[in-house]
Amino acid sequence: MSIPITLIPGDGIGPGITDATVRILEAAGADIAWDRKLAGMAAVAVHDDPMPDETLESISRTHLALKGPLETPVGSGYRSVNVALRKEFDLYANVRPAKSVTPGRRRYDNVDLVLVRENTEGLYVGVEHYIKIGDDPHAAAESVAIITRAGSERIHRYAFEYAVKHGRRKVTIVHKANILKFSQGLFLDVGRDVAKQYDGRIEVEEKIVDAMAMSLVMRPEAFDVIVTTNLFGDILSDQISGLVGGLGLAPGANIGAKAAIFEAVHGTAPDIATKGVANPGALLLAACMMLDHLGDHARATRIRDAMYATIREGKTLTGDLGGTATTDEFTSAIIARLR
Ligand code: NAI
Numbered sequence: 001m002s003i004p005i006t007l008i009p010g011d012g013i014g015p016g017i018t019d020a021t022v023r024i025l026e027a028a029g030a031d032i033a034w035d036r037k038l039a040g041m042a043a044v045a046v047h048d049d050p051m052p053d054e055t056l057e058s059i060s061r062t063h064l065a066l067k068g069p070l071e072t073p074v075g076s077g078y079r080s081v082n083v084a085l086r087k088e089f090d091l092y093a094n095v096r097p098a099k100s101v102t103p104g105r106r107r108y109d110n111v112d113l114v115l116v117r118e119n120t121e122g123l124y125v126g127v128e129h130y131i132k133i134g135d136d137p138h139a140a141a142e143s144v145a146i147i148t149r150a151g152s153e154r155i156h157r158y159a160f161e162y163a164v165k166h167g168r169r170k171v172t173i174v175h176k177a178n179i180l181k182f183s184q185g186l187f188l189d190v191g192r193d194v195a196k197q198y199d200g201r202i203e204v205e206e207k208i209v210d211a212m213a214m215s216l217v218m219r220p221e222a223f224d225v226i227v228t229t230n231l232f233g234d235i236l237s238d239q240i241s242g243l244v245g246g247l248g249l250a251p252g253a254n255i256g257a258k259a260a261i262f263e264a265v266h267g268t269a270p271d272i273a274t275k276g277v278a279n280p281g282a283l284l285l286a287a288c289m290m291l292d293h294l295g296d297h298a299r300a301t302r303i304r305d306a307m308y309a310t311i312r313e314g315k316t317l318t319g320d321l322g323g324t325a326t327t328d329e330f331t332s333a334i335i336a337r338l339r
Pocket residue numbers: 013017068069070071072247248263264265266267268269270271272277278279280281282320
């Protein structure tokens with residue numbers, strides 16, 4: 001029976017790379033019933049809302065979405081799409097893999113790691129205020145970082161379960177508990193407790209975030225799965241994309257209690273939006289993460305292998321990968337290599 005999945009083509013290059021991804025999944029035999037829904041500027045034009053209720057309802061039904069990049073409408077009055085999705089579906093884990101692929105265009109040869117970022121707590125909860133001192137109402141500002149035992153427990157558990165399911169050997173817990181003894185201390189303590197339950201199966205390592213930033217540059221091949229809090233995860237996830245050559249091949253997943261949403265990390269690329277030359281690779285890798293999430297590892301691996309082989313051969317590449325191929329030509333080259 002077909003698997004129902006919400007498909008949000010998005011804005012700019014979104015529809016083009018979404019079509020390419022759907023073509024490749026179909027050629028690989030994935031049996032998916034796509035429920036196409038609007039979001040972003042495409043939805044503003046029709047519904048005057050960048051995240052219409054019918055799109056949210058579709059995801060509530062399917063529990064799964066593949067999402068193209070969305071243009072964020074400038075100006076107030078529109079709800080933030082990402083905030084709406086995160087709240088509606090309690091998307092607590094942001095998962096970002098980084099793998100060396102493109103010869104000559106990446107910094108390192110042997111990077112193959114996955115960062116799991118806690119996505120709902122920490123310094124990004126938005127609890128902030130100014131403090132008036134004397135006549136100055138903005139003399140100081142205070143932001144509160146909130147870490148809960150329950151939030152820490154579920155993100156650590158997700159990271160360790162991810163490691164088990166994907167045959168990974170190690171989880172590195174990244175923290176700053178030496179200074180932030182309460183909030184980061186709680187995150188680390190819970191991580192240690194969860195790690196005990198995987199003793200003998202998954203190796204565990206602890207790293208202070210500043211040392212981690214250096215180690216990621218000095219010897220990124222030493223890391224496997226990384227789990228950390230919201231702010232550190234935000235920064236380190238872009239750092240790991242940089243290690244392997246930028247955002248062109250960077251996928252991401254937002255995993256929640258009620259749904260999982262898969263997308264490319266890059267945006268709508270307005271500079272090339274109408275030219276048919278965008279690289280669909282990041283969205284395709286996100287779709288492979290979705291297949292993995294569904295337990296269809298064999299198909300995900302076949303598709304990834306076909307794409308990596310196409311890139312390594314170097315004959316049919318989009319402009320960002322150093323070639324002159326169109327989105328369609330790159331897509332057809334991947335399909336031709338599917339086994
Ligand atoms: P961007 O990622 O769209 O573009 C940055 C540069 O990378 C551009 O030169 C672009 O041509 C290139 N690029 C990006 N994806 C590419 C691809 N698949 N193939 C080839 N080249 C690619 O970032 P920018 O310009 O800062 O943002 C543009 C719009 O995208 C904004 O409205 C922003 O809000 C939105 N955005 C949406 C995201 C999402 O929905 N997840 C994430 C990031 C930005």
